Amino acid sequence: MYILGIWDGHDAGAALIRDNEIIFASNEERYTNRKLEIEFPFNSIKAALAYANIKPKDIDVVAFPTIDFTKTVSRIFPYQKEKYYKLRRRKLSNKGIEGIMLKTRGFQYRLKYITNTIGILPLCKTISTVAVKRALKHLGFEKVRIVVVNHHVAHASTAAFASNFNRALIVTLDGYGDGLSGTVSILENKELKKEIEIKARDSIGILYEQVTNLVGMRELEDEGKVMAMADYSYPFDFENNKLKDFIKVDGTKIIARYNPVRQYGILSDIAWATPREQMAYYAQQLLEVNLTKFFKNIIERYKINDIAMSGGLFSNVKANRKIRLLDEVNNWFVFPHMGDGGIAMGSAMYANYLINGITSYKFDNIYFGDEFSNEEIAKTIKAYDNIEFNEISDKAKAASDIILNDQYLFWFQGRMEYGPRALGNRSILAPAYSDNARDLLNLYVKQREWYQPFAPSILKEDAERIIEDMKGYDKFMTMAYKIKDELKNEMKSVIHVDNTIRPQMVGDENPSYRDLLKEIKKKRGYGIVLNTSFNIHGMPIVRTPKEAIETMKKTKTKFMIIGDYLVENKGI
Numbered sequence: 001m002y003i004l005g006i007w008d009g010h011d012a013g014a015a016l017i018r019d020n021e022i023i024f025a026s027n028e029e030r031y032t033n034r035k036l037e038i039e040f041p042f043n044s045i046k047a048a049l050a051y052a053n054i055k056p057k058d059i060d061v062v063a064f065p066t067i068d069f070t071k072t073v074s075r076i077f078p079y080q081k082e083k084y085y086k087l088r089r090r091k092l093s094n095k096g097i098e099g100i101m102l103k104t105r106g107f108q109y110r111l112k113y114i115t116n117t118i119g120i121l122p123l124c125k126t127i128s129t130v131a132v133k134r135a136l137k138h139l140g141f142e143k144v145r146i147v148v149v150n151h152h153v154a155h156a157s158t159a160a161f162a163s164n165f166n167r168a169l170i171v172t173l174d175g176y177g178d179g180l181s182g183t184v185s186i187l188e189n190k191e192l193k194k195e196i197e198i199k200a201r202d203s204i205g206i207l208y209e210q211v212t213n214l215v216g217m218r219e220l221e222d223e224g225k226v227m228a229m230a231d232y233s234y235p236f237d238f239e240n241n242k243l244k245d246f247i248k249v250d251g252t253k254i255i256a257r258y259n260p261v262r263q264y265g266i267l268s269d270i271a272w273a274t275p276r277e278q279m280a281y282y283a284q285q286l287l288e289v290n291l292t293k294f295f296k297n298i299i300e301r302y303k304i305n306d307i308a309m310s311g312g313l314f315s316n317v318k319a320n321r322k323i324r325l326l327d328e329v330n331n332w333f334v335f336p337h338m339g340d341g342g343i344a345m346g347s348a349m350y351a352n353y354l355i356n357g358i359t360s361y362k363f364d365n366i367y368f369g370d371e372f373s374n375e376e377i378a379k380t381i382k383a384y385d386n387i388e389f390n391e392i393s394d395k396a397k398a399a400s401d402i403i404l405n406d407q408y409l410f411w412f413q414g415r416m417e418y419g420p421r422a423l424g425n426r427s428i429l430a431p432a433y434s435d436n437a438r439d440l441l442n443l444y445v446k447q448r449e450w451y452q453p454f455a456p457s458i459l460k461e462d463a464e465r466i467i468e469d470m471k472g473y474d475k476f477m478t479m480a481y482k483i484k485d486e487l488k489n490e491m492k493s494v495i496h497v498d499n500t501i502r503p504q505m506v507g508d509e510n511p512s513y514r515d516l517l518k519e520i521k522k523k524r525g526y527g528i529v530l531n532t533s534f535n536i537h538g539m540p541i542v543r544t545p546k547e548a549i550e551t552m553k554k555t556k557t558k559f560m561i562i563g564d565y566l567v568e569n570k571g572i
Contacts, residue, residue, distance in 0.1 A: 119179020151177025
């Protein structure tokens with residue numbers, strides 16, 4: 001049975017499942033080159049069908065999530081979500097209707113918080129289903145079974161069914177979706193049962209999003225920058241946190257003191273008189289204090305010590321670390337595409353659970369996207385001037401030689417990663433110990449803010465030698481860890497100011513990348529490399545060889561290893 005999951009909202013995408021196997025998953029931004037694309041995922045669906053070599057008539061079920069009032073309206077009037085997309089990403093002109101939106105953005109944000117907490121109204125399911133069927137018809141889907149999945153059920157399904165836990169607490173937390181901002185469920189005896197719902201009005205995710213906006217960043221996109229910036233604030237006790245009363249945990253409830261509209265107004269006043277770093281610290285400390293209390297309470301109530309998490313709030317690796325280190329937690333799992341970009345897969349998984357009772361998938365890697373042959377790669381390269389390429393027999397050694405010569409390297413291999421993190425297939429690599437290579441990479445390609453750290457890939461077997469607070473391995477870059485003091489110089493280009501890292505721990509799931517790290521280890525003693533996503537600042541991760549070559553030329557990058565070829569840019 002083929003089940004197609006789709007999502008047509010923020011970070012739209014598609015995922016294809018056959019029986020208990022994930023066949024393909026990708027997000028629409030990789031095809032439109034608009035980061036966090038909001039349009040219907042026509043391209044992602046086509047790519048999934050092409051990869052599986054099937055047609056729309058071969059799909060048994062299409063599942064999609066989220067039928068709340070706001071999402072239903074956006075399906076009827078898609079130009080509305082395009083306007084908000086431009087407003088959120090700071091892409092508006094100062095003329096015409098866009099100029100009016102720009103001048104009244106405070107009002108626009110307040111209106112959004114009113115509508116997005118409404119939840120599901122009568123006819124929302126019917127109207128949304130009709131709209132989705134109409135869009136699918138353009139791709140040749142005539143008669144197909146449709147399954148509608150609640151937003152947080154989709155999040156919970158990714159955490160539960162990808163974790164491979166037999167018995168666990170499944171926690172979802174985000175801004176809002178279908179009238180909720182979070183849930184707690186129990187996975188036990190191959191059954192997923194929801195126990196707790198947290199209303200959208202009580203969303204800690206909305207608060208963090210509002211702070212992101214008020215410190216001059218893009219909500220739903222720059223929350224990670226807020227997390228990083230918080231560590232540059234002067235620290236203080238939680239009792240002195242001006243936001244401490246905005247959210248409280250009462251047993252297994254999360255309660256917001258104010259409704260989102262009033263909260264935005266009060267936060268605006270506080271932010272006006274508060275340095276950005278301190279405002280970021282307020283929000284991050286509030287998040288960490290309340291999440292750790294909440295997790296302690298739910299574990300105590302249900303007597304289950306294994307936890308799996310999904311939802312946009314769990315992109316906060318610092319808060320995840322606080323949860324991971326709780327004495328009450330035994331084993332943990334964070335779904336690697338934890339934001340809304342992952343709920344297409346969650347919808348497919350839940351439909352598969354309902355219809356076929358399937359509750360686990362092989363999930364040792366997330367290389368679920370497009371792949372290109374050496375023949376396709378060579379044909380692409382030949383179309384460009386001043387680009388020289390040669391086939392090489394030992395990619396790992398060639399790459400390590402370049403990296404250890406204090407240079408950064410573009411690295412393009414195999415199937416594209418699913419989710420927001422590059423995990424050694426669409427990566428830019430540099431020495432973890434070099435300030436110079438990091439600064440060149442930042443200057444010419446990434447242009448990250450000064451307070452944002454890069455992340456490392458490390459050999460799994462080296463993790464305990466490097467990390468002082470080891471408690472569980474993370475191959476998907478979903479968690480922060482603290483490094484040992486003696487490793488500071490060896491990792492100075494990938495550590496944050498508080499000595500934490502967000503590592504990818506590489507095992508056998510990616511042999512060619514693992515070989516590269518082993519070559520680094522031969523010469524440095526540790527298998528560590530700076531690994532950042534293969535993209536220019538503000539753009540999605542590259543998908544095709546053409547995009548890789550054009551990025552190479554635009555950034556004046558000298559070396560790339562793509563497929564079995566070493567490529568050198570002679571035009572610099």
